[in-house]
Amino acid sequence: MIDAFLEATIRWSTPFALAALGECVSERAGVINIGLEGSIIAGALGATVGAGVFGPTFGFVAGALSGLVIAAFFGVFAVALRSDQIITGTAITMFSLGLTGTLYRLIYGASGVSLSTPTTGVLPLPVLSAIPVIGPALFIQPPITYALYVAIACVAWWMARTQSGLALRAVGERPDAATAAGINVRRVQFGAVLFAGAMAGLAGATLVLAQAGTFVENMSAGRGFIAIAIVVLGRWRPLGVAAASLLFGAAYTLQNLFQSLGLSNVPYNLFLAVPYVLTLIVLALFRSGTSSPAALGQREIVSR
Amino acid sequence: MSRTPPVDDVIVNVDHNRGSRRQSRAWLGGLFRAVALAAVAVVLLVVLLTVTGQRTGEALIALVTGAAGTWYAITSATLVRAIPLALAGLAVSLAFRAGILNIGAEGQLLAGAAAATFATLAAPQLGVATIPLLLAAGCVAGAAWAGIAAFLRQKLGVLEVISTIMLNYVALHTVGYLVRGPLQESTHVFPQSFNIDRIAQLPIIIPRTRLHLGFVFAVVIGVALWWWLKDRAGGFRLRAVGANAHAAESAGRINVARTTTIAFLASGAIAGLAGATQLSGVTYSLYETISPGYGYTAIAVALLARLNPLGVLVAAVLFGALEAGANAMQRDAGVPEVLVSVVEALLILLVLAADRWRTRQVRMTEASI
Numbered sequence: 001m002i003d004a005f006l007e008a009t010i011r012w013s014t015p016f017a018l019a020a021l022g023e024c025v026s027e028r029a030g031v032i033n034i035g036l037e038g039s040i041i042a043g044a045l046g047a048t049v050g051a052g053v054f055g056p057t058f059g060f061v062a063g064a065l066s067g068l069v070i071a072a073f074f075g076v077f078a079v080a081l082r083s084d085q086i087i088t089g090t091a092i093t094m095f096s097l098g099l100t101g102t103l104y105r106l107i108y109g110a111s112g113v114s115l116s117t118p119t120t121g122v123l124p125l126p127v128l129s130a131i132p133v134i135g136p137a138l139f140i141q142p143p144i145t146y147a148l149y150v151a152i153a154c155v156a157w158w159m160a161r162t163q164s165g166l167a168l169r170a171v172g173e174r175p176d177a178a179t180a181a182g183i184n185v186r187r188v189q190f191g192a193v194l195f196a197g198a199m200a201g202l203a204g205a206t207l208v209l210a211q212a213g214t215f216v217e218n219m220s221a222g223r224g225f226i227a228i229a230i231v232v233l234g235r236w237r238p239l240g241v242a243a244a245s246l247l248f249g250a251a252y253t254l255q256n257l258f259q260s261l262g263l264s265n266v267p268y269n270l271f272l273a274v275p276y277v278l279t280l281i282v283l284a285l286f287r288s289g290t291s292s293p294a295a296l297g298q299r300e301i302v303s304r
Numbered sequence: 305m306s307r308t309p310p311v312d313d314v315i316v317n318v319d320h321n322r323g324s325r326r327q328s329r330a331w332l333g334g335l336f337r338a339v340a341l342a343a344v345a346v347v348l349l350v351v352l353l354t355v356t357g358q359r360t361g362e363a364l365i366a367l368v369t370g371a372a373g374t375w376y377a378i379t380s381a382t383l384v385r386a387i388p389l390a391l392a393g394l395a396v397s398l399a400f401r402a403g404i405l406n407i408g409a410e411g412q413l414l415a416g417a418a419a420a421t422f423a424t425l426a427a428p429q430l431g432v433a434t435i436p437l438l439l440a441a442g443c444v445a446g447a448a449w450a451g452i453a454a455f456l457r458q459k460l461g462v463l464e465v466i467s468t469i470m471l472n473y474v475a476l477h478t479v480g481y482l483v484r485g486p487l488q489e490s491t492h493v494f495p496q497s498f499n500i501d502r503i504a505q506l507p508i509i510i511p512r513t514r515l516h517l518g519f520v521f522a523v524v525i526g527v528a529l530w531w532w533l534k535d536r537a538g539g540f541r542l543r544a545v546g547a548n549a550h551a552a553e554s555a556g557r558i559n560v561a562r563t564t565t566i567a568f569l570a571s572g573a574i575a576g577l578a579g580a581t582q583l584s585g586v587t588y589s590l591y592e593t594i595s596p597g598y599g600y601t602a603i604a605v606a607l608l609a610r611l612n613p614l615g616v617l618v619a620a621v622l623f624g625a626l627e628a629g630a631n632a633m634q635r636d637a638g639v640p641e642v643l644v645s646v647v648e649a650l651l652i653l654l655v656l657a658a659d660r661w662r663t664r665q666v667r668m669t670e671a672s673i
Contacts, residue, residue, distance in 0.1 A: 083656040091652040098645030269481035
């Protein structure tokens with residue numbers, strides 16, 4: 001029972017952690033990307049199309065690329081033209097939800113019934129999966145989850161220990177000082193935004209290729225916005241973000257558990273609201289305080 | 305180097321002290337803007353239709369006839385859709401003017417519609433007082449729903465963008481629960497509420513059309529809001545807070561917390577009214593899809609109107625036509641209706657880019673002096 005719960009928690013956490021890890025990098029560079037939701041849904045559709053043509057592995061590549069393209073679009077307005085990040089992000093999400101809905105209906109027909117894509121099964125890791133309790137939960141997962149573990153470790157190390165990681169953080173704290181130190185602020189921010197888009201695209205691909213096995217319009221269901229809350233909860237640190245994702249994975253697991261218990265007198269719609277209420281509670285309890293990047297959302301590179 | 309206000313130019317660079325002498329020119333500019341936006345929308349649509357391989361001609365004919373082909377199409381398709389867009393657009397523009405990024409008009413609208421449905425239960429006892437009661441219930445529920453986000457913002461520093469979006473989902477699932485539970489129709493088959501009593505239905509203002517009294521509400525609130533923002537001290541305080549909250553607090557001795565909270569609640573109340581009028585004027589029953597994203601489209605409406613309440617009314621008609629036309633396009637030419645939200649999003653981005661371009665030009669001129 002506890003094994004199954006932990007396993008499902010990790011499984012449901014994976015897309016959140018992927019998207020939130022990307023957003024974490026983007027926000028440390030001072031860019032809040034509300035268009036993350038748009039990258040996730042684009043990644044989901046891209047993965048569906050890609051996997052349908054060349055199989056699941058290519059599906060993940062196509063998903064990441066789709067998310068990246070949407071993020072590039074965001075970057076042109078928010079980073080290059082320096083439009084308001086939040087309004088741009090909202091528009092980008094609208095754009096992507098509309099575009100994916102349109103393309104989906106054009107490619108798969110108006111109803112899109114019984115569209116199913118090949119999915120990646122679980123890949124038990126030898127030795128590691130034999131560890132009691134946490135072994136099966138952590139190491140009998142689809143390959144994308146293992147890729148996530150590696151990505152978390154790499155990003156954490158890169159951000160804390162490398163010259164370019166320091167440059168990224170400098171841009172997010174004091175873009176004017178970073179400029180004076182010879183860092184190209186726009187280039188760093190654009191790179192961070194593209195990374196976030198690709199990660200969100202992978203998150204969308206995960207929804208399709210490792211979970212649902214199909215594409216549904218609006219299937220991202222606010223996960224991009226929840227990922228932004230996860231970054232706040234994770235205190236803008238990669239490891240913190242990974243831990244915070246688990247909370248939301250657990251919430252989804254419980255929601256599914258309650259639904260599958262088939263309590264017909266308990267309305268399932270109220271369970272569906274749980275992750276969103278949880279997000280509100282988390283945001284209310286964990287104030288952003290001083291740990292948020294100082295120049296987050298700031299439009300002008302030269303501060304006042 | 306000029307000081308940069310914390311919020312977007314779209315929010316700031318709006319009709320600074322337009323004198324009455326310049327009023328007519330401003331009107332002309334606004335009219336030009338509306339026509340230009342409509343033209344751009346059509347061009348974008350043609351490009352998207354062509355790129356996605358649709359029968360463009362057939363689709364455009366469906367779009368135009370569906371939106372403005374007949375008197376019935378104008379009043380009952382375009383203007384009926386313009387009502388919730390105008391009210392929600394006014395809600396969004398009021399909040400944005402005060403520097404509050406209320407993305408939650410959708411949830412506030414749903415809260416208003418749900419509360420109004422509850423209010424109609426009292427119809428047999430209340431008689432003609434039912435309509436005022438359900439409208440008031442809608443306003444209060446919308447304000448309360450926005451109030452959650454306002455409280456979180458004011459007391460706990462929660463970014464209202466995220467909290468309002470989350471509240472949209474909570475509202476959607478709550479309505480989903482209500483129409484399968486306490487408010488479900490009597491056969492308990494369909495996920496929708498009972499039909500509201502005839503006495504709870506808003507009167508039709510033009511015979512043989514579906515145009516209801518909500519149209520008058522939208523126009524009256526739009527004009528009132530425009531006048532209040534332009535001519536009243538409260539309106540000035542709100543604009544000052546939106547332009548630069550810090551300056552308003554320190555130099556203008558304006559109570560920023562109070563001003564933003566009131567603006568947030570008022571914004572929610574107007575969005576809630578949009579939900580109540582939609583229920584009482586159009587659908588006559590509550591269900592989850594009572595708003596096909598009006599609260600989100602309202603953001604485009606407000607931004608394209610440069611947050612000017614009168615502009616919102618015009619933009620709402622434009623978007624009402626676009627949505628009515630898109631509906632006909634899907635029906636008659638098989639073009640997915642969601643294509644319209646792509647056009648709407650692109651319009652927002654174009655306006656943002658154009659505003660940035662203009663600001664940059666101004667800066668360059670300043671620098672050269």
